[in-house]
Amino acid sequence: MIIGASFGAVINPLIIPVAVLGSTAPDWLEYVLKIFGYRVKHRTVTHVLVYWLAAIAFFKLVIDYRAIGLGFAIGGFSHVIADSFTIAGVPFSPTSDARFHLFGGKLRTGNAGEYVVAGIIALLCAGWIHLSPASFKNAPTLETSGFLPFFYDWKKEYDSGVVDGAEWRENRLKFI
Ligand SMILES: [Zn+2]
Incomplete structure (x- = not known):
């Protein structure tokens, strides 16, 4: 797998x-x-x-x-x-x-x-x-709008205000 x-x-x-x-x-x-x-x-x-x-x-x-x-x-x-x-x-x-x-x-x-x-x-x-x-x-054959499920770019999400600092800290070392 x-x-x-x-x-x-x-x-x-x-x-x-x-x-x-x-x-x-x-x-x-x-x-x-x-x-x-x-x-x-x-x-x-x-x-x-x-x-x-x-x-x-x-x-x-x-x-x-x-x-x-x-x-x-x-x-x-x-x-x-x-x-x-x-x-x-x-x-x-x-x-x-x-x-x-x-x-x-x-x-x-x-x-x-x-x-x-x-x-x-x-x-x-x-x-x-x-x-x-x-x-x-x-x-x-796929539309990719820059968003990839399973592979979050937490820094980018934080920078663009989607997640807050606490969520970024919690997830920043999770790569998948
Ligand atoms: Zn087999």
């Missing part, structure tokens, strides 16, 4: 909620498919890397509504990328038997290394956003 949110934030902070939803999708989609009677093995059809890449390309290039599809697909992609750090890996394409691994697939689910990897990716994404603030404004 951290990685999904980070990837989403790079595109546009407004899509973070749907990116977080997408970041768990490859796993809960397995249950959805089971409800419909499909026999799904864990980390197979819903974890195919090229499917999620195709979904990103589709929502980015063909059709989307307020970047909801794009955010969801980026979340799903982040999940598959995160799973590719594990020993089992993920399928690269539906036709290949080879499993896709990143960094040698050294990570075990539930291990402290997961938090390290998630933290590093979050920092890289934060650095990316910091170095290219234009990414916040270049979201053609």
Whole structure:
């Protein structure tokens, strides 16, 4: 979820909620498919890397509504990328038997290394956003009026008189 949110934030902070939803999708989609009677093995059809890449390309290039599809697909992609750090890996394409691994697939689910990897990716994404603030404004399908939910600029709110000093003091160190 951290990685999904980070990837989403790079595109546009407004899509973070749907990116977080997408970041768990490859796993809960397995249950959805089971409800419909499909026999799904864990980390197979819903974890195919090229499917999620195709979904990103589709929502980015063909059709989307307020970047909801794009955010969801980026979340799903982040999940598959995160799973590719594990020993089992993920399928690269539906036709290949080879499993896709990143960094040698050294990570075990539930291990402290997961938090390290998630933290590093979050920092890289934060650095990316910091170095290219234009990414916040270049979201053609969303209207951004300078107000970003989840990322309040408390100093600006204080300067413009929206919040008082007490509220600024209380919140100034909350970054999200
Ligand atoms: Zn998974």
